[in-house]
Amino acid sequence: MAKIKTSLPESSVIGVKNLKDGEDISHFFKRFYESELSRDFGVYRLSLDALRADIQQYVIEHGLSSLFYNYLTCDAIMHPGFRTDEIEAIVLGIMSKLDGVKHLLIIDGYFYDDQPDCLLLLEKIVRSMSSKLEKVTLITHGKRVSMRPAMHNVFSTVVPGILINDVVTDDFHDRYWIDVESTKGVMVGTSLNGIGKKIAMIDYASSADSREIVRLASGLL
Template sequence: MDIIWQLTPEKENIDYTDIVVKLSNNEDINLRDYEVKQLNNVVFSFKEEIIDYILEHGLSSLINSEPVLEHLVAKGATKNNIIDAMHKYLDKIGVDNELIIIDPYFYAPTTDTTYPNTIELTLDKYLSQVNTLHIITYPNKVDKALKTTIETNLKTKKASLNILHKTSNDYHDRFWISNNREKGILTGTSLNGFGKKYSLLDRLNTSDVRDIIDSLQALGLL
């Protein structure tokens, strides 16, 4: 018999994905910041959320839409595994002429000498349609030589590519957004962090993407 537990955070800014990653890495978890209860009837336990979803998307969407599932990138995953997983999710959201990457450590110093090539191989599939690439990182985590290498590699592939780099301390997680600023994915780590530990890839819902875009615009980052 399957048992379903509901975890409700008792504090703000709690990242539930930390629990999933720790479980995958066989690490101890602490649930003291959560209210924990067993769900006996999933439908009625999420009645309000189901009603809200139907009102926003229509009843037929429950039948016709495909499930949005998290993808766990395993510890020890190869570069090809990582790039394939990124392509799978980027294909799902649909990349258009603009791609926004929010990653505090995108240009950060790294001992991974293959990192610029990983970036190139990940983005190469979409460069034919992408005209503008927005990169938002932490201000104090920029390796100028690495930044130059990455941008030179990408511009070698597409000379007209417009790469706009801005910095902010307001974002902790990594988001990749495209499709008229309506769709996006969440990555549990930077591209050079995948494979070191178990990390998640997940699709963002449209309302969350819109909130992120609103915040970027309010901060003058777009």
């Protein structure tokens, strides 16, 4: 008995370009369905919204810079046009890659805030990387000192007994979350209170950059 080899149909994203003045995509569909091709193939419009989840997961796994030939860009991955849950999914997905960190270094001049939404986001982030967390060093500009207890309480609630080291200096400008031991890090374009409100980027920091930052901060850890 002869065996018949079959394969499942493949789906692809196919572009259609107009080469004739005066015609648009509606003419393409009309002519397609009037042809014999419509008997064997289905053609439909796919909203870009259908790709949002796939793009979001790719950014979480590989970082935004991977879409731009490994060069960082000021393109907006977090902005008010995204729903809050989409922004949190990206932030938590990337931050959770630091899970396993024992000593977390956070460099953010304006880190401290006591607004409920900011504290809730911090709690979610800390929980996403808390499996082995023992110590956090916070390097800030010393602003908003009155708001420290609220954020310290978040760390202590998620990780009872955690050591919190506060350092005040103006020597650092950019915002980083770095695993001190593995020098694996995340670069964030805004403080927690700006996520979802300002155009900003979150991406994996290069190993070389993370190592250099840890070296420069070594005397403060």
